[in-house]
Amino acid sequence: MDSTTGILQNSQRLRYEALSNFATDLNKAASFNDIGEALTAHAKYIIDTYMLRICYTHRGDTWCIELSRGEYAIVRPRNNAVRKFELEILANGLPVSYALEDGTIDILKRTAFNDPKIAYVRSLPVFYYEDRSIVITTGAKEVVSQIDQDFKFLRSIADLAANKLLQLELLQEIKKNNKELKKKNQQITRLNRDLEKTVLTRTAEVTAANQELLTLFYRTSHDFRAPLANIMGLANLAKLVTEDENVLDLFDKCEQVVRKLDGMLSKLNVLSTYSYETQVGEVDFKQVLRGLKTNYQSRLDDVGGRLVFDVHLTEKHVCNTHAYINIFDNLIENSLTFHKGGLLIQIYIFSFKGNLVIKFSDNGQGIPPRVINKIYDMYYRGNSASAGSGLGLYVVRRLVKSLGGEIYVQSKVKQYTYFFIKVPLTQTV
Incomplete structure (x- = not known):
């Protein structure tokens, strides 16, 4: 792992920790001011922001929380009027970002985001049941590079705030109408339970970031x-x-x-x-591959294909057999998905310098050089005609990594694809 990757991972863990702390404080909040104080304390560590605005609308009523320069304000717009740029974002239903380096954006004029210190503005609309919606907008002093990650954190802030804001609304309604006290208390209990689940999820992400x-x-x-x-x-x-x-x-x-x-x-x-999975034992690769060959024989016959394997190990390999079954299963399925006439799948397993080495090859369509670095990405498909889920090779690499191993690929279009997997023969159980 290079230093840049380590810095990014540490930054992500700090952001999730701040999000968890925000959720914990939010769960204790008993008023709109408490929400503002929680945002003031934690928002700057979750998202790069100089200014933040949450516009919450429910059944025609609008509440806004604005955070700027370390201070917050609770705003009830006159006649529940929502700002023009927020209305447009809700109408489109899509997140947007504005770079203000070249001047002011017309739609942001006469708003707090028309500030010469702000260089970048992001807005995210979120819709909920019972005619609820939130537009969360942040202004940063610099252009943000990790836009997708930022929108993910904005969504988390919006979800947590929406649950708490609705909870506070219900509490106000209960005070006004004692006849509905039982019904409203049930809703509050449900919302508190949902909020607690969210806190538990975020806490798990902080304590085990690599298990996210x-x-x-x-x-x-x-x-x-x-x-x-x-x-x-x-x-x-x-x-x-x-x-x-x-x-x-x-x-x-x-x-x-x-x-x-x-x-x-x-x-x-x-x-x-x-x-x-806690059960481990000696992996019988011949038995594993015989079973998979039997499972795929019908599909192999349909395309005139063959699967051959050879296993040469100098010592036992004690590990989780289930992991290898899924590695081979996804690789074989991938070969069948991108096959061509006369498909031949070859699997060789041997030991070398304290490692278990798996060489998996096929003579299928091959992988173009321009996409070979993307094949392990989640939901990536090799081409538009692929009927696969785009998860097979992603799953393979994740499982290989969980075994403490590495995976490499070599390919030539319309000729071959080789996958090399190296895993320590002795596993730490």
């Missing part, structure tokens, strides 16, 4: 796979009550789409479940 994606993958796959299973069941049930070919065809297509999404979630789940 694994935690996200676990929650996503866990939360979404159950509804997908329900959709599959309903589609199969519907087939029993109709004989209309057009309707049946639609259900088949629906089932195909759901299966594809379920497959994508399964790949994400691989990363999360691996980190929680």
Whole structure:
């Protein structure tokens, strides 16, 4: 890891720690002023900002929190009027950024962001249920380079603030109408529970920054796979009550789409479940590869392909077999996705200087030099015709890294692709 990467990772951990502290203070907030104080204390460590404005609208009522020069102000706009640039951002529904180096942007005139010290402005609209929305805008003294990361942190601030603002609204309504006290208390309890979950999630990211994606993958796959299973069941049930070919065809297509999404979630789940897998043992690579060959034999036959392997190890390799099954499974699937006529997949496993070495090759389409550095990116597809999820090689590299190993690739278009994986033979259990 070079020094630049280390600095960036340390910066990210500090930002997540500040976000967690903000969430903790926000959970204790009992008034709008408490929210302003929490923003004043933590916002500057979460996001590079000289000025910050949160415009919150719910059922026609508007509240604004403005932070500038270390001080905050709670504003109730006259007639609940939202500023013109915020209305346009809500109408478009997309995040925007403005570089003010060349002069003032017309839409920002007569706003606090029309400040000669501000060189860059970002705005993010967020929509919630019950006619709730937030526009969060920040002004920085310098142009920001990591725009995507900044919008991610802005979204987190908006979500936390929205939950707390709605909670405070409900408390005010309870004071005005005691007849709805029971109903409103239930809503407050629900919101407090959601806020506590958010705090727990952010805290986990701070204490285990390098586990951030694994935690996200676990929650996503866990939360979404159950509804997908329900959709599959309903589609199969519907087939029993109709004989209309057009309707049946639609259900088949629906089932195909759901299966594809379920497959994508399964790949994400691989990363999360691996980190929680505690059982280890001697890896029987021949048995693993025989099983995968059997699983893929039908698809290999369809394309006239072959899979051959050879294993030569001088000592036992004690590790998590599940990790290797998923590594080989994703590599084989990738070869089948980008195959050409007469596909040949070759896998050689041997030991060399205290390392387990895996050489995986195919004679498929190959990887163009212009994209070879992107193949491990999440959701990256090799070409527009690819039907894959764009997660296979990302999953492979994450698993190899979790084993303390490295992966390398060599490829020539329309000729071959080689993947070399090196993992220490002796694993720390």
